[in-house]
Amino acid sequence: MAKTLALYLHEMETTHAIDPRLTGLINHLAETCKEISFKVSQGALAGILGSAGSENVQGETQKKLDIIANEIMCRACTESGFVSAVASEEMDHALQVPADAEIGPYLVLFDPLDGSSNIDINVSIGTIFSILPAGTPHRDVKDEEFLQSGRHQLAAGYVIYGPQTQLVLTLGLGVMMFTLDIATGNFYQTAQNVVIDESTKEFAINCSNMRHWEAPVQRYVTELLAGKTGVRQKDFNMRWVAAMVAEVHRILNRGGIFMYPKDHRDPSKPGKLRLMYEANPMSWLIEQAHGKATNGHENILDIEPTGLHQRVAVFLGAKEEVELVTSYHQ
Numbered sequence: 001m002a003k004t005l006a007l008y009l010h011e012m013e014t015t016h017a018i019d020p021r022l023t024g025l026i027n028h029l030a031e032t033c034k035e036i037s038f039k040v041s042q043g044a045l046a047g048i049l050g051s052a053g054s055e056n057v058q059g060e061t062q063k064k065l066d067i068i069a070n071e072i073m074c075r076a077c078t079e080s081g082f083v084s085a086v087a088s089e090e091m092d093h094a095l096q097v098p099a100d101a102e103i104g105p106y107l108v109l110f111d112p113l114d115g116s117s118n119i120d121i122n123v124s125i126g127t128i129f130s131i132l133p134a135g136t137p138h139r140d141v142k143d144e145e146f147l148q149s150g151r152h153q154l155a156a157g158y159v160i161y162g163p164q165t166q167l168v169l170t171l172g173l174g175v176m177m178f179t180l181d182i183a184t185g186n187f188y189q190t191a192q193n194v195v196i197d198e199s200t201k202e203f204a205i206n207c208s209n210m211r212h213w214e215a216p217v218q219r220y221v222t223e224l225l226a227g228k229t230g231v232r233q234k235d236f237n238m239r240w241v242a243a244m245v246a247e248v249h250r251i252l253n254r255g256g257i258f259m260y261p262k263d264h265r266d267p268s269k270p271g272k273l274r275l276m277y278e279a280n281p282m283s284w285l286i287e288q289a290h291g292k293a294t295n296g297h298e299n300i301l302d303i304e305p306t307g308l309h310q311r312v313a314v315f316l317g318a319k320e321e322v323e324l325v326t327s328y329h330q
């Protein structure tokens, strides 16, 4: 029988001296995502589809499930006893642990429901999380305390709600995948030490934005589209799921490159994706799987964050391709 997530985490405590409070927090997050997974699977039966009629801090329309998933994640994390505070893509500022609840040495950042536009059409979505050190457990955590580069992450991962619910995790010791068995309620390890091929023939980018991209990205994608007849001398295939969690999951499983570049539409936004909630945790997973992640200029994990909700251009996946598109930006 495959290993459970709980057993894997216990092994990491004994073989790599991983703090039991960190493994406790991850077990807690896994339990929480099971609750979200159940809601997702119920869809219209639970009345959770459709718009909530509100906007988040980014000015994006929130779906009912965005709000439900955010509430579940916030409650679970702040009641866990393992965190000093949490930050979510859906909330303006850090959320404090209630005065009567215990605090712990970690900060958790999350995108509670990535791929919102897929919710109502029954296509894969997910929850992304990143765990940072908080130092000595304390209250009244400032937003600035979350502004640590991706290299400081202690754990990162996502739970994808697709045909199967899977948890993908790194503690900096490789990338592990666990699949939820709905019969037993356990996550079982189904892949370990995932490695992404350095080269690929598959790319993912929202080509409808092509006219807005900067010259290096236009050049790179034009070359991919030219296939065998162009400078690349091979044909490429394209995919776009509109949920980063699903794009990264495909890349971890069968390779490829994912891009969400900066574009000319709103010069104040250096990309669409959020550094702290999406790019950092995904980039660490990709690096741990021997891939690469840049913003076209530097490794995403080296970016010193300046704001909780800051956006960033993202090129991640197969090393050779990410290096090539990055070199076009130099």
Ligand code: AFP
Pocket: 060, 111, 113, 114, 115, 116, 117, 206, 242, 243, 244, 245, 260, 272, 273
């Ligand atoms: P949400 O955070 O609103 O769910 O958006 C998901 C996302 O940021 C990312 O997961 C996708 O890669 C991207 O949006 C898809 O955006 P478009 O298809 O609209 O370009």
